[in-house]
Amino acid sequence: MRSFLYPVSSLLTLALLLWSCTPASGPVAHQSIEVEAPFDMPAITVPDFSNCVRLNIVDFGADPDDLEATSAALAAAFEEASAAGGGVVLVPPGTWPSKALHFKSHVNLHLEEGAVLEFSGNPEHYLPAVPTSWEGMECYNYSPLIYAYECENVAITGAGKLRAKMETWRRWFPRPEAHMEGLKQLYHMAAQGVPVEERQMVRDDINMRPHFIQFNRCQNVLMEGVSIENSPFWVIHPYLCSDVVVRGVQVNAHGHNNDGVDPEMTQNMLVEDCVFDQGDDAIAVKSGRNQDAWRLNTPTRNLVVRNCRVKNGHQLLAIGSELSGGVENVLLDNCVVEEGAKMFHLVFIKTNERRGGFVRNIYVQNIKAGNIRDGVLGIETDVLYQWRNLVPTYERRLTSISDITLKNVEIGDVKFVSQVLADPEAPVKNIVLDQVRYGVLSQEPHIHEHVEGFEER
Template identity: 65%
Template sequence: MNILKVALMACVLSHFSCKVNDHNLKTTEIKVEAPFKMPTIKIPDFSNCKQFLITDFGAVLGDKELISKAIADAITEANKNAGGVVVIPEGEWITKKIHLKSNVNLHLNKGAVLLFSENPQDYLPAVHTTWEGMECYNYSPLIYAFNCENIAITGPGKLKAKMDVWEKWFARPEPHMQSLKRLYNLAAYNKPVAQRQMVNDTAHFRPQFIQFNRSKHILLEGVSIENSPFWTIHPYLSKDVVIRNLNVYAHGHNNDGVDPEMSENVLIENCVFDQGDDAIAVKSGRNQDAWRLNTPCKNIVMRHCTMKNGHQLLAIGSELSGGIENVFVENCKVVDGAKMFHLVFIKTNERRGGYVKNIYVENIRAGAIQNGILGIETDVFYQWRDLVPTIERRLTPIHDVYLKNVKATKTEFLSRILGQEALPVKNIFLNNVEVDSISQQKHIHEHVLNFSTTPN
């Protein structure tokens, strides 16, 4: 009993509170301060759980089949134990896909590397996943959790993707574009997800590295991540997610760092992102598919992070059809020499609908930014503009965006806000937002109501 009291006292002193269940799996509650009402986030604590070493399940260095089977068997045993830690020891362990189960912590020891195969066949059979905001059956994410709770990926080791095949799929030739069109129409006309089978010889829809799908109470802590076929970390329709103390490097096509999508109560802190696309991209699905799911992305907090590269520090959209609200980014920095277009970029188009509101960005420092501090555009289509028609037109209300204490050395503009005449962007407040050198126009605005900029 005294030991239990000491453990509970330690939790209180570290601003956490713990609950102990009938097993050895505990729950940690994290309270996060934000400019909006932020619910307490509940994540698992596996510190007292039994460990399952993969070499005890037959893993042998260099043997992909034995390693993959051992990891799967260890996950099954940990799940049966109602709380367990699957341990990856020191060494480079090549593996196929990993499917997590509830009450399981995948832990990588110091010096451990999980090297994910470059063979697409190792990520079959197809699973219920997404491609750019549309649900479908596609290659499994390299690490995948579906309808799980109390899951974690932790430790000082590394997750690494072999890119031999995936990098060849970065190109988007005509057969790939035709597959995009097919999925767009299947989703637009509400065809069952089971009919949206996108694995064939030519679609080449690359899988996410890590996807938490319809899951809750999730911890991702400590690991390094190198390379990714597609989006790196993708909490999708998930709740209570903590991502902290990561070092992420992925410079391939569409290599966002974290893409919270239709998820809520997400904390991202003390991470380093070095990305080939957006560092953090908050999303909520595309068009009719998201209107069907009707789930906003909300209560997203990112703090104390460093960006070495990335298209934007914070991107919102363009897949935002379920709505995005309550996003708070604070005390982050972009290193000098980083290649970045905007610090904050909100993007949508006439097909998206949804909404964006209550976006707060505070205490940010950056060097030179290629375009500007704040960009809001309502006509962003990329390759989709001429690929497929607009089936139903829905505009996106965008309002209540607050930037405070933001500093960069050089930009083209401070803000560029391109609203629509039928639905102007409104309530945009910049307080002590400064750039040492602006090469073009300070503010470029179309169809904006109630814009304010003030010194501190």
């Protein structure tokens, strides 16, 4: 056997060379994002995966022609990335089929440019049922297409696309008798305090569509750069989360209930530089419904939306009607609604006598929009839709609404500038419209019932 002896200095040089050629690998780091707002906005903490291991799903057996293999590869890569304390799961260019994708902590799903992660339209691929929610009521339902439960340090990034196949979900858009019966059952169970694990909604053709992306009870969440096409239900739903950033995301989803982003009982969140082209509201702020929200007692607080563009949507900013946990400290800044967006209101706050909760400290500024079907600001406190006669009021709680400011808004033709229809027992208080400019007005500029403190500058 030959032996080789090297000087210590040479061994040190060789070690340094090998270290410099090895890809960096380590735990998840963090970035702190400071956000200016007219309220006390904490810095937002998001994960930084730049020093983490990178795992290509092809190396785990992903096959663009094999749904089972690709789903298994994604799950295995997520498992390994999480076990390493942080990892980037790479989806390379191509179209990759997937079943429900369940996150683990410390994982970044990264879609490279040209990559499409296409989610099955078969409801069986979203079972077993998971703890989730339906319009503010907790239950067990089909898994969201992408689902993170009680995770921390999770991200979806890259220039690729997430796409939902819609053949089944599209057939579920109507609300036939079996579906409505299921909704009524869930309403009664929530009102009566039935444990969530007993609210099993995958049965009897109830057909409650899943969210596309739900971060449920998560912390330190980042979405950046990806585009999203189609959705069975709400598109991006941070639920009971803290420290969330959605940046540079494009949404193109024109199905039923396709809100762009639905922050619900979520705190310290930034949405910026996004493009929304969807069939419902662009930003729909929620905080749970009735007894469930009173039990959870978690307001949506400290939300900033800025530098976004809306191509289509019912409202630029909607608050409610599921707002029983309360909504406060919201800033919408420097956004554009394109001409022809078929928008109803720029800002719409809706509630009813069953909700309780509160809405306060809402700031909307530096907005440009084309023609709007109804008006700049709408507030209505008796919005019940089909629920008015379907189910009873278990407990009457009115919503307090106050301190709404719109500043530097330039808009096209409208029916009215503001319409506020409040309950005489709970007047809306302190509305300021500052430099709100509009085109042709077809009705009275301000239609108000039970408003205390209205100022137009």
